[in-house]
Each structure stands twice: as structure tokens, then as C-alpha cells.
Amino acid sequence: MTDHSHQVDFQAAAYLYKWPSLGNSRRxxxxxxxxxxxxxxxxxxxxxxxxxxxxxxxxxxxxxQPPLVPDVLSPEHVIELSRLREFL
Known part of the structure; x- marks a missing residue:
């Protein structure tokens, strides 16, 4: 039996944001x-x-999307979700 409570909807609406930077550091x-x-x-x-x-x-x-996806994903979290997506 599959545990559907830990599935991620990769088709959910999302937005990629970029922080303004100076010297490769966030402003x-x-x-x-x-x-x-x-x-x-x-x-x-x-x-x-x-x-x-x-x-x-x-x-x-x-x-x-608890417990795997918070509303703001850090770069580290995105990398882990990318690995999960490739696995699935």
C-alpha cells in the first residue's frame, strides 16, 4: 500500500524568485x-x-504541501526535491 500523505504535487502553482545581489551576496x-x-x-x-x-x-x-514542501523553499530544499522528482 502506498502512503499518499508524502506525495508531492509537482504540477502545483509555484514562483521562482531572485534576490537582488551585490558581490554575489543577497541584498x-x-x-x-x-x-x-x-x-x-x-x-x-x-x-x-x-x-x-x-x-x-x-x-x-x-x-x-506538508511534510515535504514548505511555502518557501530554500536552495537546499529545492535540490532535495529535484532528487526526489528524478527518483519518481
């Missing part, structure tokens, strides 16, 4: 801006296409 005095409006799957793919050294400047926002 905490500025708000992040949206660069992709699509699905969680699309946002993960776009995020993973970014250079590894700049990924800390991005985050994905989506509707929370």
Missing part, C-alpha cells in the same frame, strides 16, 4: 523579485539550470 535591504510564474516542476528545473555558485540567490514559493 537583504531589497525584496526578491519573481522571474518565473509556473509549476513547481518548472521552477525546480529553472532553478537547477542556474549556476551552482549563484543558487543561494533564488527561492521558490508555492503552497505548502
Amino acid at each position: 537583504e535591504d531589497r525584496a526578491p523579485y519573481m522571474i518565473v510564474n509556473g509549476t513547481l516542476d518548472q521552477c525546480i528545473r529553472d532553478f537547477m539550470g542556474k549556476p551552482e555558485k549563484t543558487r543561494h540567490l533564488y527561492e521558490i514559493r508555492t503552497q505548502s
Whole structure:
């Protein structure tokens, strides 16, 4: 029997945001801006296409899917979801 409570809806609406930066560091005095409006799957793919050294400047926002998906995904969380998506 499959435990459906831990499934992730990769077709859920999601948004990829980028933080303004200076010297490859987040500008905490500025708000992040949206660069992709699509699905969680699309946002993960776009995020993973970014250079590894700049990924800390991005985050994905989506509707929370407990316990695996919070409403704001950190770069580390996106990488783990990308691995899960590939596994599935």
C-alpha cells in the first residue's frame, strides 16, 4: 500500500524568485523579485539550470504541501526535491 500523505504535487502553482545581489551576496535591504510564474516542476528545473555558485540567490514559493514542501523553499530544499522528482 502506498502512503499518499508524502506525495508531492509537482504540477502545483509555484514562483521562482531572485534576490537582488551585490558581490554575489543577497541584498537583504531589497525584496526578491519573481522571474518565473509556473509549476513547481518548472521552477525546480529553472532553478537547477542556474549556476551552482549563484543558487543561494533564488527561492521558490508555492503552497505548502506538508511534510515535504514548505511555502518557501530554500536552495537546499529545492535540490532535495529535484532528487526526489528524478527518483519518481
